[in-house]
Amino acid sequence: MGFYQSRSDTSLFIYRTKGSVIFLLVYVDDVIITGNKYQLTEQLIETLDIQFALKDLGQLRYFLGIQVHYLDSGLLINQSKYVDDLLHELHLTDVKPMLSPTVQGRKLSKTDGQPLFEPYIYRSTIDALQYLTHTRPDITYVVNQLSQFLQTPTDVHWQAAKRVLRYISSTKHYGLYFQPSLNLNVFAYSDANWASNLDDRKSVAAYCTFVGNNIVSWSSIKQAVVA
Structure with a gap:
């Protein structure tokens, strides 16, 4: 069946x-x-x-930009080649690395900065970063935040996006690690950044789910209504 x-x-x-x-x-x-x-x-x-x-x-090694590495202790899935290709396309292969994808506590608004002359570059970059979140839960929150400005991106939003690119340039080998386990217990964690959107005062909710020690799902999304 x-x-x-x-x-x-x-x-x-x-x-x-x-x-x-x-x-x-x-x-x-x-x-x-x-x-x-x-x-x-x-x-x-x-x-x-x-x-x-x-x-x-x-054996599976590469599929749709996702690489599979077989280790003695488990399985590592990442998108390091995808990151290299993205940085090369944007002419950012030699950027200065950053230790974090965003400034802690920073909140962006639609009114920040000046409108971009070529907004399609911002849109295509955010679209590429969204695909990268398939193996990078650590950038899910900031990519969701930057996705709120696709309609009218500004130079401030683009600088924030470039910080994410600088972060992934130094962490391109990060990914999802899966290891064999007899523990099949399901654990879920959730949180919300209350009224964090400066434009509409909506909250951003997030969650991640584990089966044993292995993460299997995660999300960061702005809520549909004001709390």
């Missing part, structure tokens, strides 16, 4: 039988297949190969 969930151009298929499960992630002509039973997974690959002539590239 199987079902799938689709988001944008990516579809996730899940096949379940008694005591086994297989996950199949499809993006255009790129496919990831994994499961808890090796023999069943190989059978699925052989079946698909008959229909679509697959090329088996072995």
